[in-house]
Amino acid sequence: MKIKDLDFRVYIPNEKINNRVEELAEQITWDFRGKSPVLVGVLNGCFMFLSDLVKEIDLDVEICFTKYSSYQSTESSGKVIELIGFDNVIKGKDVIIVEDIVDTGLTMGHLLKEIQKFSPKSVKVTALLYKPEALKHEAKIDYLGFEIKNKFVVGYGLDYDGFGRNLKDIYILNNNDNPGTTEVG
Ligand code: IMP
Numbered sequence: 001m002k003i004k005d006l007d008f009r010v011y012i013p014n015e016k017i018n019n020r021v022e023e024l025a026e027q028i029t030w031d032f033r034g035k036s037p038v039l040v041g042v043l044n045g046c047f048m049f050l051s052d053l054v055k056e057i058d059l060d061v062e063i064c065f066t067k068y069s070s071y072q073s074t075e076s077s078g079k080v081i082e083l084i085g086f087d088n089v090i091k092g093k094d095v096i097i098v099e100d101i102v103d104t105g106l107t108m109g110h111l112l113k114e115i116q117k118f119s120p121k122s123v124k125v126t127a128l129l130y131k132p133e134a135l136k137h138e139a140k141i142d143y144l145g146f147e148i149k150n151k152f153v154v155g156y157g158l159d160y161d162g163f164g165r166n167l168k169d170i171y172i173l174n175n176n177d178n179p180g181t182t183e184v185g
Contacts, residue, residue, distance in 0.1 A: 001171060003164045008154060008171035012146060017156055017170065018052065024126060024143045025056030028096065036060040037094040042111065043067040043084065045100030048157035049128045053098065064089055068107050080110040086118050095120040100157050101129040105139035112140065129153065
């Protein structure tokens, strides 16, 4: 499957994603029983994961969003720009941050620091994907979908240059290092 100039192939099929999202929702429902957490989605990539996840969470939840842009500067030190901040809805609340992917961990590390300024009661993190080999900053993930290899992926909310977010499956770059089809266990 081609997106712009790059060739991708299916890595995690939608059925497998749905099953895992249901499991995460069940776990969250159990762990937060008797509580009303606020889910904070990290835009843009979280939109499909968050949407499927909240439908399966059997609790009274609130939902809000934040948006960051991260890039590596020329000195190779990471920088994060806040585009949509938190609001006071999280003050004194049990918060669950919802991320599409933790790659270097830069965004997550920054978010965890920022969120403390709004005095939440507790903070947990759910991420659909995590690339352990890419991690450079301390990151915490309490509810993880899949650990994946250190390769570029698209689909299910994740984009390549703005495209591919609407794909139901998760795709991985097709090159010689990635023979075979589905590899996520
Ligand atoms: P970080 O390096 O952990 O700060 O990741 C920052 C953001 O980069 C993530 O929230 C994603 O939006 C994006 N990102 C990281 N890896 C990928 C990928 O493989 N495909 C698409 N987007 C990615």
